[in-house]
Amino acid sequence: MSDAPCFMIANFRIHDADTYRKYEKGFFQILKRHDGEFFTYDDNSDTLEGASPPPGRIVIFKFPSEEKARAWWADPDYQALSEHRRAGTDMEFLTLVHGLPPRD
Numbered sequence: 365m366s367d368a369p370c371f372m373i374a375n376f377r378i379h380d381a382d383t384y385r386k387y388e389k390g391f392f393q394i395l396k397r398h399d400g401e402f403f404t405y406d407d408n409s410d411t412l413e414g415a416s417p418p419p420g421r422i423v424i425f426k427f428p429s430e431e432k433a434r435a436w437w438a439d440p441d442y443q444a445l446s447e448h449r450r451a452g453t454d455m456e457f458l459t460l461v462h463g464l465p466p467r468d
Contacts, residue, residue, distance in 0.1 A: 367428075367466070368430075368462060368463045368464060368466065369426055369428055369429065369463035370427055370429065370430045370433050370461060370462050370463050371403075371425070371426050371427075371461045371463065372423075372424070372425050372426075372427070372460060373422065373459045374421075374423040374424075374455070374457065374459075375421070375422050375455075375456040376420050376421055376423075376449070376453040376454060376456060377420035377421070377453060377456075378421065378452060379452065379453065379454060380451065380452040381452070383448050383451045383452030384448065384449060384453055386445075386448040386452075387445055387446065387448035387452065390441075390445045391445065394436065394439060394442045394445065395425060395436065397436075398427065398433075398435055398439065399427060399428050400425055400426065400427050400432070400433075400436055401426045401427075403424040403425055403426060404423075405422065406422050407421050409422045418456040420453075426463075430460070433460055
């Protein structure tokens, strides 16, 4: 693992908004605990070239390192909270994308 930042990209479809809102209410507090930053989400992204991604919400957030990202994912509080996401959405993917290492 390096000290380079990494990004999480998620794609899912919300099928139970009330259950998903329970997830949203606790998400940001746990994200901040692991020094994560929320960038954006989009419910209607446009594919400019190539195959279209699955329909649904695209979410992008960032951590200062892979270690922080994996600690967020493994956090027992996050795993308990994510049960609401799992119950309220159909997840296509949650992908960790490695950032560029610092330049000398």
